[in-house]
Amino acid sequence: MPGSASPCVAFTQLWLTLLVVTPVNGQHVSLVLRAPPPVFEGDSVVLRCDTKRSIAAETLTFYKNNRALELPHPSSELHIRHANLKDNGQYKCSRKSTWAWGSVISSNTVEVQVQELFPHPVLMARPSQPIDGSPVTLTCRTQLSAQRSDAQIQFCFFRNYQALGSGCNSSSEFHIPAIWTEDSMWYRCKAETKNSQVEKQSRAFKIPVQRALADFQTSIIPASKLMFEGQLLLLNCSIKGVPGPLTFSWYKRDVLNKETKIPKSSEAEFKISKVNISDAGEYYCEANNSRRSFVSRAIPITIKVPVSQPVLNLSTGKTQALEGDLMTLHCQSQRGSPYILYEFYYENVSLGNSSTLSGEGASFNFSMSTERSGNYYCTADNGLGAQRSEAIWISVFDMTKNRTVPVATGITVGLLIMAVGVFLFYCWFSRKSGGKPTSDDSRSPSYSEPQEPTYYNVPACIELQPVYSNDPKENVIYTEVRGTQPRRKHAVQESESPRSRCQMAEKN
Known part of the structure; x- marks a missing residue:
């Protein structure tokens, strides 16, 4: 046994007979304490105190x-059940002499040395710092003594004093399919x-579980993130560093x-056969392993749609305007991806431009x-090709010039009517007075100094001279009638009667 001098010495100690010569009826009596060979943990040990002659057990200690040692009942044998290291020591037995008070x-002294069947186990985890959701293998390591290698050992595993699995078994390993950060507890x-x-x-032993860092790999076909309406879009998502099994879901985030x-997107691959403007946005995939969800970075997808032919509208809805009117032109394309640049023209000359993100078009204000x-x-x-609207003809009128036409016409007609009325009144008055001219001597005053005739201011004798004026920009002929009054002459020089003057006017 370990600790003894040698096997021979141990054997001698085990089987040595300590002879104590005692005169009992003229004979000698001896006590011998016998012990078994090497003792291991768990063994049952029996120490027997023998004599050549029978001795009452009550006398043995x-x-x-x-x-x-206090025994449960008198016996010549000392039983050690399930020996352990605490049972190590020196043992002997004795009896009282019957002839000498x-x-x-x-007896002889026997040293009992209990050997370890196996040392305390050591718990190990592989990997020692697992990632969130990854598998872990626990190993309980120990070694049986070479002299008891045939002994059978079983192993049990615990997490915070709670048994793992179905109990103890012969395997020194325990497999955890997935360990999570909340499982960072004490194991033994x-x-x-x-x-x-x-x-x-x-x-x-506490297992430190690290939070998983998902390594996403996303690919897109075509490689460009700028696409045209009608193209094929193929997105693929893969992940490393996260244990499976994994399920994938695709999401779309719009401009708002x-x-x-996206329904029916439980695969790592997502496909749109023909994209349109509504498919624009940011796409990302989510991987789930029933315990954790991992989200990839978003992939922005831009769908470019050429603009349709714009439509030009007027705010008033009329193509005629007056000088100084405020006019609003509105241009809008029904289709086309933003940004759309609208530009307004007058006879191929740019008036201005405006860009917009919305589909409501753009407007331009100006004074006519x-x-x-x-x-x-x-x-x-x-950016995908400019489109031109249909042209609109707008006519602008200057009312300050157009007002001279009715004014001049009204004055001319008024003067003509007045002249005809005065002429008819003069003719009627002349006939009523006997047909003599007002310049007759019998009707003249008696004073010798000549005086001007009383008919001098008769409007009928005013000469009317028409004046014609044409505007080269217009197709309208403007007529203006001007009245001229002759200078006054002395009555002696002016011998013509009013009737003759009127007749002259009629001839002219």
């Missing part, structure tokens, strides 16, 4: 390290013989940050003038 007869294991006579536990889960009568149109362009 067993000692360990010179301390008397106070005399004690002792226990090794024991099948009859549970020897059991030993490992020290508690509204997220929509006669110089701006002509064709107006607009163009729309989003």
Whole structure:
């Protein structure tokens, strides 16, 4: 046994007979303490105190390290059940002498050295710092003594004193399919013989579980993130560093940050046969392993749609305007991806432009003038080719010039009517007075000084001279009638009668 001088010495100690010569009826009596060969943990040990002659068991006493042991009942044998390291020590037996009062007869001393069947196990985790959701293998390591290699040991595993699995078994390993950050607890294991006579536990061991960092790999076909309407879009998502099995889901985030889960997208590949403008947005995939969800980075997809032919409208809806009117042109394309640049033209001369993100088009305001009568149109362009609207003809009138036509016409007609009325009144008055001219001597005043005739201011004798004026820009002929009054002459020089003057006017 370990600790003894040599096997021979041990054998001698085990079987040495300590002879104590005592005269009992003229004979000698001896006590011998016998012990078994090497002792291991869990073994049952019997120490027997023998004599050549039968001795009453009540007279025997067993000692360990010179301390008397109390037995449940008198016996010549000392039983040690399930020996362990605490049972190590020096044992002997003794009896009282029957012929000498106070005399004690002792046996030989036997040293019992209990050997370990196996050392305390050590718990190990592989990997020692697992990633969130990855598998872990626990190993409970120990080694049987070479002299008891045939012994059978079973192992148990615990998490915070809660047994893992279905209990103890012969395997020194325990497999955890997936360990998570909330499973970062204290683990330990226990090794024991099948009859549970020897059991030993490992020290508690905390497994640090690290949060998983998903390594997403996303690909897109075509490689460009700028696509044209009608093209094929193929997205693929793969992930590393996260244990499976995994399920994938695809999501789309539009310009308003509204997220929509795409139906029928439980695969790592997502396909749109023909994209349109509504498919524009940011796409990302989500991988789920029933315990954790991992999200990839978003892939922005831009769908370019050429603009349709724009439509040009007027705010008033009329193609005629007056000088100084405020006119609003509105240009809009029904289709086309943003941004759309709208530009307005007058007779191929740019008036201005405006870009917009919305599909409501753009407007242009300006004040009308006669110089701006002509064709107006607009163009729309989003980088995929400009489109031109139909031209609109707008006519502009200057009312300050057009008002002279009715005014001049009214004055002319009024003067003509007045002249005809005065002439008819004069003729009627002349006939009523006997047909004599007012310049007759009989009707003249008696004073010798000549005086002007009383008919001098008769309007009928005013000469009317028409004046014609043509505007080269207009097709209208303007007529203006001007009245001229002759200078006054003395009555002696002016011998013509009013009637003759009227007749002259009629001839003219």
